[in-house]
Every structure is written in structure tokens, then in C-alpha cells.
Amino acid sequence: MKKIFIYIMVFLSVGVAVTSCSKDEDVDLSAPILGLGGDKWVKNDIDKWLDTAFVDPYNIEVKYRWDPFEVDVNKTLVPVFEDMVVPVMSMVKITWIEPYNKVIDPAFIKKYCPKQFQLVGSAEWNTNNTITLGTAEGGRKIVLFQINSYDETDREQIEQMLHTIQHEFAHILHQNKEFSTEYRNITPLGYSANWQLDTNPTKALNEGFVTPYSRSNEFEDFVEMVSTMLVMGKPRYDTMINGITNATGKANLRKKEQMVVDYFKNSWAIDFYQLQTEVQLGIQKVMTR
DSSP, X not given: OHHHHHHHHHHHHHHHHHHHHTSSOOOOOOSOOTTTTOOOOOOOHHHHHHIIIIIHHHOOEEEOSOOGXXXXXXXXXXXXOGGGHHHXXXXXXXXXXXXXXXXXXXXXXXXXXXXXXXXXXXXXXXXXXXXXXXXXXXTTEEEEOOGGGOOTTOHHHHHHHHHHHHXXXXXXXXXXXXXXXXXXXXXXXXXXXTGGGOOOHHHHHHTTOSSGGGGGOXXXXXXXXXXXXXXXXXXXXXXXXXXXXXXXXXXXXXXXXXXXXXXXXXXXXXXXXXXXHHHHHHHHHHHHO
């Protein structure tokens, strides 16, 4: 019913537009188009806070005003509630940027961080009945969806959004410095382009994959390991792995864990377990402030 309603509204809008254009009136075609020079505004308190927290120290632009050129025009999406911008981006800073700054020189984040965040109010629904909660484009831009439902007292929501950020940032890292090719040989027969046909998390764990999505390919497998380990923290992650009933699956996940730890140490001189701890402290800080 909602789709029908939308189509009706579009039809009526077109009808009005046709009627209006039929009048003998001069139409001003000189006005700049949104996104092409027609999006001028005076900076408000949100913009000033974003400048201080992201633009000035990290050269990261945070776009929250609606811009159709920044999202998929074929998807139905909604703009962001402005009162959600600072809480969400404050969480991003505390749980993602600050933990890295504590375990490695801040120059690391300045160099490798994406230079733009695009915020979208709703989730992006896909044709295969999955939803997209975040995307990354060439290491330059991260799009975060479902901003309007954010609640900083809800740990599950924080973890879901942070998982997306850590996942996409891990892609940026391995695109700059590749992880060992031996990683893909741990569970080579488990990868499938049709992973979404079987999204049982317990089955995935028993097959040696930290999430069902990990089964899509070795690159998604690697970044899902990184993001899951960071977001869960070591105690919870260990509890999950120790509860796996399939001995082979458990052993393979421990092998993947060690390769992630080695990658961060050898490629970036980062103590991954210390980073885990700092991320958990960040999450706690957000929830108790």
C-alpha cells in the first residue's frame, strides 16, 4: 500500500507540474541546482562543532544535509534529523578515532581515515532482502545509514553502527597494506556469493566464520573478524568462540584471529588487543556520559 501511495503522489505531482508549465510565464532557469552551487547556507552550531571535532584536526567532512547526489537515487531514503548529528558523530569520535589515537600516533588516523562521512536517516534496503547499514567508496567516503533511530543508551545500536565503521575502515587498511594470502586458505571452501541464503549465525561459527556475511569472500571475512573482535571486546569474543561445538570451526576462527592480530602488529605496529580494550572503554564512555 505504501508503494501505491507513493506512486499516486508522484503522478499527482507530475500533473501539477504539467499544468504549471502550460501557463505563459517566464521560467527562471538561472537558479543553481542543489549540489551544483545551489546549496549555500550559513554555518550553524552543528557545523561549527563538526569543524572543531572532524574538519580541523582530521580534514574529515561530515555531510548531513540532504544531497541526492551523495546516495543511490534508486533507493528510497530519508534525510537525517539534525538533533542526531552531534550525538552520532560524537560516538564515532569516541569509539573509533580516540581508541586508535591512544594506540598509535594520531598521524595514522589523519592519513588513512576516510575524508567524508555522509549521514542518512534510514537504512538502505536491497533487493535480496538485506539492508545496507554502511558503505565505503575507494577509501574516501563512508556512508552511515539509520541515523534517525540512534539511541546512545542502547548498546546494541552503538555496536551495530560502530561495527559498520570498523568494518569499512578495515577495508581501507587492507587496501593500503594487504593481509597475508594464507588467510583465504583457512576456510577456502566456505565462501559463497549466495551467503544470504543461509544466515544462521551459529552455523556460520561452526563452519569457521565469525558472521554469516563473512562467508561472502575472504576480504569481507577479514574485515568482519576485525570489526567483530573490536566491537565485542576480548572477553565476549572469547566466550563466543569457546562456545562453538565444532572443533574445526573453533580452531579455524582462532587461526583467523591470530592472523588479524599479526596483521595489525606487522603492518601497522598496533597492539590489537590494546585497541580492543580502548574501543570497549569508548563504548562505555558514550553510554555513561
